Amino acid sequence: MDILRVDLGSRSYPILIGQGLLSDQEIFRRHVGASDVLIISNTTVAPLYLRTLEESLQPRRIVATLLPDGEPHKTLDVIQRVLDVLVANRFGRDCAVVALGGGVVGDMAGFAAAIYQRGVAFVQVPTTLLAQVDSAVGGKTGVNHPGGKNLIGAFHQPAAVITDTRTLATLPPRELRAGLAEVIKYGLICDSAFFAWLEAHADDLLAGEPSALARVIRRSCEIKAAIVGRDEQEHGDRALLNLGHTFGHAIESATGYTRWLHGEAVGAGLVMAARMSRESGLLSAQDLARITTLVGRMGLPVRVSGIAPETILANMRIDKKVQGGRIRLVLLRGVGASFVTADYDEDCLRRTLESQLQ
Amino acid sequence: MDILRVDLGSRSYPILIGQGLLSDQEIFRRHVGASDVLIISNTTVAPLYLRTLEESLQPRRIVATLLPDGEPHKTLDVIQRVLDVLVANRFGRDCAVVALGGGVVGDMAGFAAAIYQRGVAFVQVPTTLLAQVDSAVGGKTGVNHPGGKNLIGAFHQPAAVITDTRTLATLPPRELRAGLAEVIKYGLICDSAFFAWLEAHADDLLAGEPSALARVIRRSCEIKAAIVGRDEQEHGDRALLNLGHTFGHAIESATGYTRWLHGEAVGAGLVMAARMSRESGLLSAQDLARITTLVGRMGLPVRVSGIAPETILANMRIDKKVQGGRIRLVLLRGVGASFVTADYDEDCLRRTLESQLQ
Numbered sequence: 001m002d003i004l005r006v007d008l009g010s011r012s013y014p015i016l017i018g019q020g021l022l023s024d025q026e027i028f029r030r031h032v033g034a035s036d037v038l039i040i041s042n043t044t045v046a047p048l049y050l051r052t053l054e055e056s057l058q059p060r061r062i063v064a065t066l067l068p069d070g071e072p073h074k075t076l077d078v079i080q081r082v083l084d085v086l087v088a089n090r091f092g093r094d095c096a097v098v099a100l101g102g103g104v105v106g107d108m109a110g111f112a113a114a115i116y117q118r119g120v121a122f123v124q125v126p127t128t129l130l131a132q133v134d135s136a137v138g139g140k141t142g143v144n145h146p147g148g149k150n151l152i153g154a155f156h157q158p159a160a161v162i163t164d165t166r167t168l169a170t171l172p173p174r175e176l177r178a179g180l181a182e183v184i185k186y187g188l189i190c191d192s193a194f195f196a197w198l199e200a201h202a203d204d205l206l207a208g209e210p211s212a213l214a215r216v217i218r219r220s221c222e223i224k225a226a227i228v229g230r231d232e233q234e235h236g237d238r239a240l241l242n243l244g245h246t247f248g249h250a251i252e253s254a255t256g257y258t259r260w261l262h263g264e265a266v267g268a269g270l271v272m273a274a275r276m277s278r279e280s281g282l283l284s285a286q287d288l289a290r291i292t293t294l295v296g297r298m299g300l301p302v303r304v305s306g307i308a309p310e311t312i313l314a315n316m317r318i319d320k321k322v323q324g325g326r327i328r329l330v331l332l333r334g335v336g337a338s339f340v341t342a343d344y345d346e347d348c349l350r351r352t353l354e355s356q357l358q
Numbered sequence: 359m360d361i362l363r364v365d366l367g368s369r370s371y372p373i374l375i376g377q378g379l380l381s382d383q384e385i386f387r388r389h390v391g392a393s394d395v396l397i398i399s400n401t402t403v404a405p406l407y408l409r410t411l412e413e414s415l416q417p418r419r420i421v422a423t424l425l426p427d428g429e430p431h432k433t434l435d436v437i438q439r440v441l442d443v444l445v446a447n448r449f450g451r452d453c454a455v456v457a458l459g460g461g462v463v464g465d466m467a468g469f470a471a472a473i474y475q476r477g478v479a480f481v482q483v484p485t486t487l488l489a490q491v492d493s494a495v496g497g498k499t500g501v502n503h504p505g506g507k508n509l510i511g512a513f514h515q516p517a518a519v520i521t522d523t524r525t526l527a528t529l530p531p532r533e534l535r536a537g538l539a540e541v542i543k544y545g546l547i548c549d550s551a552f553f554a555w556l557e558a559h560a561d562d563l564l565a566g567e568p569s570a571l572a573r574v575i576r577r578s579c580e581i582k583a584a585i586v587g588r589d590e591q592e593h594g595d596r597a598l599l600n601l602g603h604t605f606g607h608a609i610e611s612a613t614g615y616t617r618w619l620h621g622e623a624v625g626a627g628l629v630m631a632a633r634m635s636r637e638s639g640l641l642s643a644q645d646l647a648r649i650t651t652l653v654g655r656m657g658l659p660v661r662v663s664g665i666a667p668e669t670i671l672a673n674m675r676i677d678k679k680v681q682g683g684r685i686r687l688v689l690l691r692g693v694g695a696s697f698v699t700a701d702y703d704e705d706c707l708r709r710t711l712e713s714q715l716q
């Protein structure tokens with residue numbers, strides 16, 4: 001088992017990564033202090049892992065609530081139903097919420113925990129690659145608004161992230177590929193050696209080879225934990241983690257969260273960010289080609305069709321990265337060299353969208 | 359003008375108290391950094407003060423949204439409407455929400471600010487005595503759930519509290535008296551000299567005498583700021599501020615938030631806490647009489663009729679003060695000497711409810 005740590009003073013917490021942790025009673029005894037526990041999962045994951053988790057949480061009072069699966073259900077209405085369950089079961093401030101599932105389940109369980117009784121404990125048990133490498137770490141929680149992705153939410157750090165890598169054995173290939181988009185992102189942000197390793201091991205990863213996956217989970221969490229530890233609430237560096245996401249969110253929003261998985265939209269968004277960096281004269285043609293190739297090789301979209309550039313631009317303007325009316329973008333000077341800027345040429349942005357949205 | 363300070367490290371903020379601050383452009387220039395501002399008020403306060411506030415906030419982009427007046431409207435559904443307004447106007451993370459009104463407006467505006475884009479700036483401009491002495495300070499925000507008072511919410515500190523004492527001139531007498539319940543609470547918690555001063559100046563306060571009101575606002579804010587500075591998220595001392603509130607919330611919840619104002623329910627709750635302290639052999643008969651007399655003299659209920667003790671007990675059990683299944687109460691050893699305990703005699707609690715609920 002690997003143990004990483006997110007250093008946030010009194011809100012610090014461990015990330016535990018290993019095979020079979022879901023059935024390790026001792027780990028849950030140590031990291032879930034509450035005697036009343038609400039497990040939040042979804043209708044896809046629960047049949048596979050809910051019973052194991054419930055057994056590992058014995059002898060607590062356990063209530064489970066299952067959400068419909070998928071990003072279109074990440075809404076405030078569904079949060080309200082979760083809050084109703086907490087109240088109906090008379091859970092107090094000393095309860096804990098445990099998220100068993102992917103990014104949507106984790107974001108929603110975390111947000112419900114953030115606003116129930118002004119904040120109760122919560123533990124992430126991510127079961128998708130995307131959640132294990134990215135969304136379960138860092139305390140971003142929330143839901144979508146019809147006007148934009150993740151517009152409603154809170155920073156609420158988990159008490160622990162418990163990652164059982166065995167759960168990836170049941171992950172559909174499309175979901176695995178979606179998670180790899182976030183993995184590529186970490187290499188692009190700050191670790192060119194990791195990016196090169198991904199290029200060399202793409203086949204192992206796509207085949208679901210356990211040791212390759214364990215390595216990318218560990219390295220991704222290391223990078224994310226370090227950045228979040230420096231800038232919990234995204235006043236600075238943490239914005240780097242949004243590489244590809246301003247484009248990606250706009251794609252998701254424009255397609256009603258139904259056509260692309262979040263990770264797929266991020267894949268296309270990473271290529272857009274690279275293309276925009278190239279259009280701005282920052283990135284070499286060779287690096288753009290490497291990035292486009294790796295994203296495509298992971299089975300992710302490198303361009304998307306059927307959306308007008310104006311729609312994407314309008315959606316980007318309501319994204320949380322806007323400051324003073326100006327969209328802030330994460331751009332690249334090379335593989336592993338990213339930066340945040342609001343100082344870019346609007347024409348480059350337009351050309352980027354036109355070339356990538358066909 | 360008095361300036362107090364709530365010390366919370368990077369989240370510290372000033373409380374400004376004075377006559378006519380609402381029309382002081384310089385104060386708003388200094389304390390509202392945003393260029394996009396959403397003012398949240400209600401249909402009662404807006405006709406009186408919205409225009410003045412809008413002028414003081416010039417030349418920003420200002421949007422105002424008016425909530426229906428009253429505790430029954432403090433719901434997640436109304437929050438959703440406020441979020442819709444923020445999104446529809448494409449307000450970014452750098453906007454500010456300004457609450458113009460009483461406790462309900464402040465709690466809801468603060469909660470909307472807490473969860474919009476994972477937290478935007480917010481400024482309290484309280485216009486009721488209750489908000490000026492209590493609810494605008496300390497960062498507790500949220501809404502009611504059909505199952506209980508304030509069960510959904512967040513800690514989200516304001517950037518400033520700007521209290522124009524002149525707004526009390528238009529406050530209905532019933533609302534003034536409701537605010538005095540919280541003022542009495544501060545004396546009971548930790549300041550017997552202040553309590554004695556209230557006994558001596560009850561008539562001035564009930565007559566709305568400005569210098570007497572200014573004094574109680576300042577002293578109440580001093581006490582609250584000190585306690586919140588020691589214990590922002592109520593892991594310890596801050597629970598003292600709930601004196602009378604576990605009883606009061608249960609009364610409000612049992613009567614659908616329509617029969618009593620929050621402060622009135624707190625008035626009755628203070629007497630219940632005193633009676634419970636007396637039943638437990640902690641408080642002298644003389645102190646119980648002093649407390650009952652002052653609450654009654656302020657025109658507040660000292661007992662309530664038409665609610666069964668079982669209803670109150672059931673409502674108390676879902677309150678946020680429950681830990682390990684046990685209701686935590688704030689009790690008194692004397693005027694100015696309060697403490698939190700879960701160690702009390704259930705029979706005393708039952709006798710208290712039976713005697714105070716007739």
